Amino acid sequence: MATIDNSFKTNHTCLRVKDPQISTKFYEDNFGLKIYRTFPFPQFNFSLYMLCYNNPSSPYYNNMWADREGILELTHNYGTESDPNYTINNGNVEPHRGFGHICFSVDNIEEACNRLEKNGVKFQKKLTDGRQKDIAFALDPDGYWIELIEHGINKNIGKTDLTTYRLNHTMIRVKDPKKSLQFYKDVLGMKLFSTRVHEGAKFTLYFLGYDHDSNFVENEESKVNQAKRQSVLELTHNWGTESDPNFKGYHNGNAQPQGYGHICISMQNAEKFCNEIEEKFGDELNWSVKFNKGGLKNLAFIKDPDGYSIEIIPSWIFDGENKS
DSSP: OOOOOTTOEEEEEEEEOSOHHHHHHHHHHHHOOEEEEEEEEGGGTEEEEEEEOOOTTSTTTTSOGGGOSOEEEEEEETTGGGOTTOOOBOSOSTTSOOEEEEEEEESOHHHHHHHHHHTTOOEEEOTTSSSOTTOEEEEOTTOOEEEEEEOOTTOOTTOOOGGGOEEEEEEEEOSOHHHHHHIIIIITOOEEEEEEEETTTTEEEEEEEOOOOTTOOTTOOOHHHHHTOSSEEEEEEETTGGGOTTOOOOOOSSSSSOBEEEEEEEETTHHHHHHHHHHHHGGGOEEEEOTTOSSSSSOEEEEOTTSOEEEEEETTOOGGGOOO
16 A cells, blocks of 8 residues: 555635636635635636635644645636526536536535525525424535535534534545455545435445544544534435446536546645556556646546546645746
8 A cells, every 4th residue: 555644625616607706706705715825827727726724723723735635626717707508517406417516515404504595605505494403505606516514613602603514524425345445445545434325315424534643443433523523525325326337326426518527636645656556556547647647737637437637736835836
């Protein structure tokens, strides 16, 4: 296995957006995120907007953007904001299902939902809808689903504090959980936080990420503690897809019609990590771009068993280090 040190983090989730002005304002006003860095790449006709929680109480307050968890990367391809025919694939509509949602954990979910409703935010599922009364799903300007769960940190009755919010997880659907878990654990070095089986609805959820505590025990994370994390990866397996000959697989977000882009992991020595996994796994790996071989330098893109992209970057990367 490749060397997994304490610098490994799940850094960001990338979503394409139609109009960056509308989307950045939405996430700032409703979820308390702030633009931390903007990267214009006119030579490639797109810009990246890196949003995060940059509160002094954050453990990453003094870290560079790539050495953090909980970053939301909004990608804007120039011209989409004025194209009446351009739409985003939110990943939840057949036949292009794949990516499911991002999730924010909040201090007081009832008050958080009330605040969003007052702000005119639309909902896919309100707290009062359906059987699960402890989660809700809001919709962003492009129709992406945003799950809301409660972590209860500094909870006050009748109030919600945006500075306590966290970008908790990103959900993607997978065809075969055995293959996916093997990839994320054995190749990328993630750990399994918890597994939740929903027998009635015939699906299972697997939650993964990085934890460098020597006392951490896999697959025993409580729901409460997991809600306090950032940048968790949720794999959703709908039972039977792995053995269904008629199931053609999930949409990876990067094929047309596009929407979801990728998750990104960062570490101190990304080049060393890429070399190590390539040496160990060889042709078993599916690279979109090997490290430092693409138009943008100091990064790589690898694909998981379902074709979803994972970016790999060094945790020290900054504006001047990422030019073509």
